[in-house]
Amino acid sequence: MGTQNAPLRLTDYRDLAAGHVTRPVWDFVDGGSGDERTLAANTAAYDHRRLRPRILTDVDKIDTRTALFGTPLATPIGLAPVAYHRLLHPEGEVATVRGAGAAAALTVVGIFASRTLEDIARAAGGPLWLQLYWLRRRAVLEQLIDRAEAAGYEAFVVTLDAKRIGQRLRDMRNGFTLPEGVAAVNVDPAVMAEAHQAHEADSAIAAHAETSFDRALTWDDLAWLRARTSKPILLKGVLTAEDARLAAEHGVDGIVVSNHGGRQLDNAVPTIDALEECVQAVAGTMPVLIDGGIRRGTDVFTALALGASAVLIGRPFLWGLAAGGAEGVTDVLRLATSELEHTMTLMGTPTLADIDRTAVRP
Ligand code: FNR
Numbered sequence: 001m002g003t004q005n006a007p008l009r010l011t012d013y014r015d016l017a018a019g020h021v022t023r024p025v026w027d028f029v030d031g032g033s034g035d036e037r038t039l040a041a042n043t044a045a046y047d048h049r050r051l052r053p054r055i056l057t058d059v060d061k062i063d064t065r066t067a068l069f070g071t072p073l074a075t076p077i078g079l080a081p082v083a084y085h086r087l088l089h090p091e092g093e094v095a096t097v098r099g100a101g102a103a104a105a106l107t108v109v110g111i112f113a114s115r116t117l118e119d120i121a122r123a124a125g126g127p128l129w130l131q132l133y134w135l136r137r138r139a140v141l142e143q144l145i146d147r148a149e150a151a152g153y154e155a156f157v158v159t160l161d162a163k164r165i166g167q168r169l170r171d172m173r174n175g176f177t178l179p180e181g182v183a184a185v186n187v188d189p190a191v192m193a194e195a196h197q198a199h200e201a202d203s204a205i206a207a208h209a210e211t212s213f214d215r216a217l218t219w220d221d222l223a224w225l226r227a228r229t230s231k232p233i234l235l236k237g238v239l240t241a242e243d244a245r246l247a248a249e250h251g252v253d254g255i256v257v258s259n260h261g262g263r264q265l266d267n268a269v270p271t272i273d274a275l276e277e278c279v280q281a282v283a284g285t286m287p288v289l290i291d292g293g294i295r296r297g298t299d300v301f302t303a304l305a306l307g308a309s310a311v312l313i314g315r316p317f318l319w320g321l322a323a324g325g326a327e328g329v330t331d332v333l334r335l336a337t338s339e340l341e342h343t344m345t346l347m348g349t350p351t352l353a354d355i356d357r358t359a360v361r362p
Contacts, residue, residue: 011295078312098329130144248283317333
């Protein structure tokens with residue numbers, strides 16, 4: 001890669017990635033639901049946030065280290081759960097976790113990973129969590145939880161904003177299907193086959209959800225999951241104080257403020273605008289993570305200032321994976337973390353603990 005094209009910011013990786021994948025795969029990754037209003041709003045909501053830098057504090061050394069549930073992390077920036085990394089690189093999730101490990105960052109592996117949980121764990125150099133969709137067949141979930149625990153996954157993230165798959169027009173127009181050799185290898189093939197037969201007309205992804213996700217699920221069902229694992233459980237897809245409070249009341253260990261990167265309910269609130277009410281509702285009892293639209297070190301900083309314990313990035317690491325495999329993922333994480341360090345220096349906050357609400361103009 002010549003210096004002229006060397007990526008200097010996360011979105012530079014977007015341009016690089018575009019040349020490495022087919023149009024339907026690009027649309028699957030890049031797109032959102034409906035008119036893509038929430039997709040656009042997630043990033044736009046950071047544009048008008050303004051920071052309040054402080055002077056004359058000692059910022060000779062900047063420290064981005066943190067910990068979640070006792071696990072030390074070099075950076076508060078982790079990788080969001082994403083299905084089918086093999087769409088973007090032949091090694092798929094194995095390349096992703098190798099890249100994240102080199103940056104000592106957290107990876108949340110998706111239930112629809114295209115490599116086995118065990119292969120991923122063997123390649124990992126950093127902590128792994130597993131994302132689950134709540135499938136109707138609880139026996140499949142039970143097996144996944146057991147396998148994940150045996151392989152060393154440290155927490156479970158249950159995604160709850162996808163009772164139906166968002167209306168993704170680009171995928172519908174493209175008739176998006178998974179290419180040969182890319183599959184959700186950890187989920188019982190019977191579950192997937194059932195889904196495909198029932199919904200041949202939809203995109204492949206929508207078909208999975210329509211048939212296999214439990215739409216009757218309520219707060220009471222969380223007790224079932226709680227009884228099955230002693231690992232931390234996080235709920236992903238929380239956007240309101242009401243649900244954040246209910247999460248705290250139902251014995252979960254953390255929440256992820258997320259609108260699925262604008263891929264589910266269009267017109268859902270941008271995540272950075274939903275963060276503060278969720279943080280206030282849990283009142284320090286559990287970590288609150290956030291994802292959606294984070295493209296800059298200043299965005300990470302803003303989220304931390306408004307009360308996030310850590311942030312997750314989705315599309316940016318997929319761009320790195322497509323453009324450069326494991327190294328691309330490492331580079332995206334390093335770039336984002338070095339932008340955060342740069343911001344912390346100019347803001348006068350040498351450690352994450354120094355960053356608070358006063359850093360962002362109300
Ligand atoms: C996702 N996301 C997602 N979330 C989840 O819980 N399970 C999944 O299988 C997937 N799959 C998935 C595929 C692709 C291609 C994308 C882009 C996203 C959502 C993801 O975890 C996260 O919420 C968003 O990607 C965050 O927004 P940004 O960083 O992409 O703007």
